[in-house]
Amino acid sequence: MNQLLHLSANPHVRDNITTSEIMRDVMIAMIPTAVYGVMQWGANAAFVILFTTIAAVLAEFIYQRCMKLPITITDWSAAVTGMILALNCPPDIPIWIPVLGAFFAIIVIKQLYGGLGHNWMNPALGARCFLLISFAGKMTSFTNVGADGVSGATPLALLKADPAATADLSALFLGRVPGTIGEVSKLCLLFGALYLIARKVISPKIPCIYIATVAVFTLLFGGRGFDLYYVACELCAGGLIFGAFFMATDYVTSPITPNGQIVFAVILGLLTGLFRLFGGSAEGVSYAIILSNILVPMINRMTIPKAFGREGEKK
Amino acid sequence: MGVSTFQGGVHPYDGKELAMNQPIVEIKPQGLMVYPLSQHIGAPAKPVVSKGDRVLVGQKLAEAGGFVSAPIICSVSGTVKGIEKRMTAGGSIMDSIIVENDQQYEAIPGFGTKRDFKKLSREEIVNIVKEAGIVGLGGAGFPTSVKLAPKDIGRIDYFLVNAAECEPYLTSDYRDMMEMPEKIIGGLKVVLSIFPNAVGKICIEDNKPEAISKLTGMVEKEEKIEVLSLKTKYPQGGERQLIYAVTGRKINSSMLPADAGVIVDNADTMVAIYEAVCETKPLVRKILTVTGDAVAKPGNFRVPLGTNYQEIVDAAGGFKQPPEKIISGGPMMGIPMFRLDVPLAKNSSSILAFLKDPVSAQPATACINCGRCVSACPEKLLPTMLMKAAMKKDMAAYEALYGMECIECGCCAYVCPAKRPLTQAFKEMKRRISAARRASQAAAKKNQEKKDEGKAKEVKKS
Numbered sequence: 001m002n003q004l005l006h007l008s009a010n011p012h013v014r015d016n017i018t019t020s021e022i023m024r025d026v027m028i029a030m031i032p033t034a035v036y037g038v039m040q041w042g043a044n045a046a047f048v049i050l051f052t053t054i055a056a057v058l059a060e061f062i063y064q065r066c067m068k069l070p071i072t073i074t075d076w077s078a079a080v081t082g083m084i085l086a087l088n089c090p091p092d093i094p095i096w097i098p099v100l101g102a103f104f105a106i107i108v109i110k111q112l113y114g115g116l117g118h119n120w121m122n123p124a125l126g127a128r129c130f131l132l133i134s135f136a137g138k139m140t141s142f143t144n145v146g147a148d149g150v151s152g153a154t155p156l157a158l159l160k161a162d163p164a165a166t167a168d169l170s171a172l173f174l175g176r177v178p179g180t181i182g183e184v185s186k187l188c189l190l191f192g193a194l195y196l197i198a199r200k201v202i203s204p205k206i207p208c209i210y211i212a213t214v215a216v217f218t219l220l221f222g223g224r225g226f227d228l229y230y231v232a233c234e235l236c237a238g239g240l241i242f243g244a245f246f247m248a249t250d251y252v253t254s255p256i257t258p259n260g261q262i263v264f265a266v267i268l269g270l271l272t273g274l275f276r277l278f279g280g281s282a283e284g285v286s287y288a289i290i291l292s293n294i295l296v297p298m299i300n301r302m303t304i305p306k307a308f309g310r311e312g313e314k315k
Numbered sequence: 316m317g318v319s320t321f322q323g324g325v326h327p328y329d330g331k332e333l334a335m336n337q338p339i340v341e342i343k344p345q346g347l348m349v350y351p352l353s354q355h356i357g358a359p360a361k362p363v364v365s366k367g368d369r370v371l372v373g374q375k376l377a378e379a380g381g382f383v384s385a386p387i388i389c390s391v392s393g394t395v396k397g398i399e400k401r402m403t404a405g406g407s408i409m410d411s412i413i414v415e416n417d418q419q420y421e422a423i424p425g426f427g428t429k430r431d432f433k434k435l436s437r438e439e440i441v442n443i444v445k446e447a448g449i450v451g452l453g454g455a456g457f458p459t460s461v462k463l464a465p466k467d468i469g470r471i472d473y474f475l476v477n478a479a480e481c482e483p484y485l486t487s488d489y490r491d492m493m494e495m496p497e498k499i500i501g502g503l504k505v506v507l508s509i510f511p512n513a514v515g516k517i518c519i520e521d522n523k524p525e526a527i528s529k530l531t532g533m534v535e536k537e538e539k540i541e542v543l544s545l546k547t548k549y550p551q552g553g554e555r556q557l558i559y560a561v562t563g564r565k566i567n568s569s570m571l572p573a574d575a576g577v578i579v580d581n582a583d584t585m586v587a588i589y590e591a592v593c594e595t596k597p598l599v600r601k602i603l604t605v606t607g608d609a610v611a612k613p614g615n616f617r618v619p620l621g622t623n624y625q626e627i628v629d630a631a632g633g634f635k636q637p638p639e640k641i642i643s644g645g646p647m648m649g650i651p652m653f654r655l656d657v658p659l660a661k662n663s664s665s666i667l668a669f670l671k672d673p674v675s676a677q678p679a680t681a682c683i684n685c686g687r688c689v690s691a692c693p694e695k696l697l698p699t700m701l702m703k704a705a706m707k708k709d710m711a712a713y714e715a716l717y718g719m720e721c722i723e724c725g726c727c728a729y730v731c732p733a734k735r736p737l738t739q740a741f742k743e744m745k746r747r748i749s750a751a752r753r754a755s756q757a758a759a760k761k762n763q764e765k766k767d768e769g770k771a772k773e774v775k776k777s
Contacts (some may be wrong), residue, residue, distance in 0.1 A: 005653050006640040006672040009739030011725030013327055013483065013646040014673050017732045019683055075680070117681040117733075251685040256699055258689070300700070307717035308322075308694045309555065309567030 019116075023076030025201045029192035030083055030246065036188045037181035040145060041091035045181045049086040051095050055102035056082025063111045077116050081105050084124035084246060087182020088239070088286070089131075092143050097135055101127040121293045122253045125243075125286050132286070142178035152178045156237040157282040159230075163223060172236040183242040193245035206254060206265045207244035211235060213269020214276075221277055240272065243285035253293040260296075260303035267299075268292050320546035321556040323693040325726045327549060327647065329522065330484040334606040337614035339490050342630045347396070348414040348621035349658035350376055350387050351403050355450040356457045356662075357383030362412055368395045372422040373597055376412050379445065385458045385661075386448045389414060390599035390619035392421040404624065404643045404663040405650055411658070414621065428595040432505045437468075440509060440592055447591035448598045448661070453477060453552075453581035454644060456662030459588065462580065463509055465573035471510045473562055476503055476517040478526070478582035479545060479552030482645025485665050487602040488582045490615040492519070492526040495586060496533055500540065502585030505592050507539055510578070515540040516561055517582075522547040549647060550724040554579050556693050568720050601659060605631035609638035609668035624655040627666060638668035639675075647725040677734040688727035688737060694720045698727035698737045705740040710748050718744060 038046045060078035064071050073079075082102050089098045105127035110119045132139045144152035155167040155177050171177055175185030183189075196202045218234045219226070235241070248254065248268055255264045268288050275284025306313065353359040360377035364370055370389045377387040393416045401411040432440065445460035465471060476499065480488040491499060503515045517534070519527050521544045534540040545551050545560055555566050557579060564575040572579050580588075583602055590596040599620055606613035611632030618627055628634070642649035644664035688698035696717055704712035713719075718741060727737040 005638070005651070006675050007651045007653055008640075008672070008674045009651075009736060009742060010649060010723070011647045011729045011738060012640060012642050012649060012651070012667075012669070012672070012674060013729065014677060014734060015325070015327070015730050015732075017687075017730070018677075018734070019680055019732045022683070022685065022732055072680070077683075115681060117683050251683045254684075256684055256686050256689055256697060304697065304700075304716065305695055307567065307696055307720040308559075309565040309570070310717060310720065311565070 019077070020075045022201055023080050025196060025199050026080050026246070027076060027083060029195045029201075030087060030182065032188035032191045033182045033185050033242070034083070034087060036175055036185040037087065037091065040175065040184070041143060041181065044093075044095075045091040047095055048089055048091070048093060048098055048181060049083065052086035052089070052098040052102050053079050053082035055099040056085070056106050059103045059106035060111065063107050067111075069115070072116060075116065078106055078110075081110065081123045084182075085127050087242070088124065088128045088180050090139065090142050091181050092141070093138055097131060097138060101131045104130050117252055119252060120296070121290050122247055122250050125247055125290050125293075128286050129290060142180075144178050145176050154178050154238065154282065155233065156276070159233065159237065160276070160282045166230070167233040167237065169229065169233055169236065172233060177237075180239065183239040186236050186241050189241045189245065193241075196245070196249075202245065202249040206248050206261050206268075209262055209265035210244045210248055210268045210272075211240065213266050214240060214272050217269060217273030218277070221273065223277075234276070238276075238283050239285040243289055244268075247285075247289050248292075253296060255296050255299045255303065257300055257303040257305055259305065260299040263299050263303060264292055264296065267295065319543070319560050320548060320551070321559050321693055322695065323691050323726065324548040324550060324556070325691050325729050326547075327483050327729060330606070330646075331486050331489070331522075333484065333608075333610075334604050334613040334615055335486040335489055337486075337490075339487075339494055339602060339615045339617050340630065342616050342618045342622060342627060343418070344391070344416060344619055344622040344626050346416075346623050346626060348389075348391050348393070348416050348619070349401050349623070350389070350412040350414065350621045351401065351409045351658065351660055352377055352380075352387065352411065353409055354387065354456060354620075354660040354662050355385045356455060357381060357385070357461075359410070360384060360387045362398055364395050364412065366395055366397045369393070370395055370414060372420055372599060373426040374423050375446075375448075376414075379458075383458055383461055385450050385460075386446060387412070388448045388597040388599050388620075390621055391416040392419045393417040402654070402657050403660060404652060404657045406653065425595055430593050430595060432508060432592050435592070437509050440505060443592050444588055446597065447587070449584065449587045449591060450598075450661050451581055452583040452587060452601060452661065454648075454662060454664045456660075459580065459584060462573075462578055463506060465571075465578070468510055469512055470576050471513045471573065471578055473558075473577040474503065474506055474510060474513045474515045475557060475561055475577060475579045476515065476582055476585050477552050477554075477557055477579050478517055478519045479557060480523070480582075481520060481547075481549045481552040482647055482649075483549070484606050484667055485604050485645050486606070487604045487615050487665060489523055489526055491582050491586055491602060492523070492530060496526075496530050498586040498589040499582050500530070500533055500537070501593060502587070502589035503540060504537075505588055506578075506580070506585075513539075513578075517542045518545055518552075518557055518561060519543070520545050520547040520551055549726065550693060550722070553693065553722055553724055555722065598661065601661065601663075603627070603659070603663075604665040604667075606665065607638070607642075607668040609634045609636060609670045610666075611635050618659055620659055620661060622659045624652075624657050624659065624666065627659065628655060628668075631666075634668060636670055638670055640669045640672040642667040642669070647729065648723065674734075679735045680733045682733055682735060685732060687730040687732065691726040691730045693724060693726060694722055696721060698741070701744075702735065702737055702740055705744040708744075708747070710744070710751060713744050714748065719748065721745060
């Protein structure tokens with residue numbers, strides 16, 4: 001035995017799971033809804049997805065190169081950010097807008113705060129809100145399905161504008177409605193969500209509580225009495241399903257404590273309901289999530305569980 | 316009542332098929348025998364032999380150095396060559412008695428005499444266990460006689476035999492159960508005779524169905540003994556997890572199992588108790604597994620204490636190829652070794668040799684806050700937040716997050732997708748805090764003494 005033996009603290013075996021595998025799974029889970037978006041809206045949607053994702057990865061590479069940091073683009077996290085941002089954009093948006101958003105997401109929201117694991121806001125959603133404020137018209141002009149170049153209102157906006165309006169639930173569920181590239185097909189999104197749950201990448205806890213809270217809030221304050229069809233339409237409309245399963249579950253910007261996750265999900269639901277029903281815009285998911293992201297450190301601190309065998313003690 | 320499992324935990328690859336069907340082989344060491352004076356928790360033993368003495372199997376080489384301590388018994392016959400500083404498996408240098416083995420294995424008179432424990436009093440049994448040098452053979456090495464003498468004997472209502480063997484790769488307890496189940500049950504009967512209100516539970520993970528059915532069949536007619544099948548999950552054999560799984564009682568870092576009316580001892584310790592009490596054989600051997608993908612012929616061995624590790628590895632056919640990592644103990648909680656030229660002690664454990672070290676192959680990356688460590692922690696801690704406190708060496712924050720409750724089981728680091736050395740950071744932090752506590756206690760004591768002195772002087776003056 002002439003060679004030196006390795007020394008390290010226990011444990012000496014490790015699970016096979018890696019950060020890049022987790023991120024890759026999130027990418028895989030978004031493929032169905034991305035494919036649906038491209039099939040429904042055509043080439044521009046495909047270019048938006050492609051170039052925004054590339055831009056996000058490129059932004060991370062350029063920043064890390066300039067700052068002489070280790071290059072971490074192979075962990076797929078930047079690609080996930082780019083992809084989520086692209087899926088949050090209208091299908092006919094000029095490509096330079098989401099590309100700019102990708103650079104904003106990676107450099108301003110993620111890297112300036114220390115890179116992966118240190119950002120306090122979901123980068124893709126932060127960038128979406130930045131784009132919504134900066135390019136309000138372009139970001140909220142949605143194309144009608146089947147009518148090229150004609151823009152129309154989203155079902156959510158219609159439901160809000162007219163208290164008597166109804167929506168077609170099956171069209172909402174399947175995605176035959178105007179909206180952003182990735183948010184419309186609930187069927188495809190739920191497929192992706194099931195994949196993530198089956199692979200144990202996400203837990204259904206936050207999404208389910210979040211959606212349930214929105215349902216209760218809408219039922220109570222929607223002003224339409226006990227109208228479950230309307231509630232179902234509200235749940236399937238807009239970015240709620242996409243946000244609940246793909247953005248509210250973002251590890252970095254959601255609480256780590258078991259109780260904190262419940263609190264977080266309820267706050268998300270309340271804010272979403274508040275913004276949707278009483279806010280200026282029809283949509284509220286993005287703002288609800290980034291606002292709740294800011295509360296995460298406080299939620300964590302207030303919900304630290306008591307250790308095993310210390311449950312009965314006072315803090 | 317218990318729930319047969321606990322919250323959290325992990326399911327690592329168990330690797331037990333390498334050695335589980337290999338019967339225990341006796342090793343007769345050739346080289347020098349080395350007996351470190353501290354092979355247990357507590358005060359080191361004090362030598363009672365000197366250079367040149369002829370010693371026999373079963374003879375006491377060193378006596379207990381205090382109440383929490385244990386004597387050291389010679390495992391061969393031969394000549395004491397001296398008392399020298401030698402390295403232990405854990406890497407520390409310790410005074411050790413060196414004995415040259417004459418290969419005669421001549422034993423002291425009375426060694427191996429059969430005894431009926433029913434004719435012995437409680438004090439006599441505890442004393443036999445103490446004089447036999449028995450300590451917990453699961454790895455911690457806590458003197459068993461101390462465990463058998465809690466303050467309130469009547470309060471103990473559970474005696475748990477820890478045969479979970481939840482550490483991957485290790486199979487020595489399993490071989491004990493397959494080859495000498497009567498000794499495990501015999502040892503348990505001995506200790507149950509001490510505790511009038513206790514029932515005995517032999518706790519086995521359900522991945523060892525043959526051992527479960529074998530022991531279950533043997534205790535059918537025993538009123539106070541039961542075999543329990545526990546869910547296979549690491550760390551099922553952790554003391555706090557086992558107690559919770561069986562009794563539903565929870566203990567924390569400031570309690571002893573006896574505070575919850577429970578005593579836990581490892582299966583091989585039961586065998587040692589049986590042999591000491593019923594066969595008059597003090598603790599001179601250990602059953603251990605030599606395994607891992609680098610070992611030519613993985614197996615289980617009965618090895619005299621004091622044997623050089625190299626000889627044990629040689630008995631398993633040596634290494635197929637040079638290993639990258641050698642571990643004393645299991646893969647989850649074992650200690651890495653940097654040389655094999657160390658003696659087998661009571662508190663050392665199995666030998667595990669890996670061709671490739673999976674830890675150094677995967678550098679740590681940023682925490683993504685995924686919470687896998689939180690779900691895996693059997694102590695309900697928040698490893699990711701503890702890590703932040705540990706990196707800042709913030710002792711107050713670490714303690715406020717219950718960091719001292721960490722049992723160092725390794726689950727958090729095992730599941731971490733970013734491969735962060737969580738357990739390592741917590742071990743360091745716990746030792747840092749313990750050292751600070753000791754220092755402040757010592758300082759307080761000094762201050763008090765000074766005050767007392769000052770008062771005494773004042774009294775004199777007046």
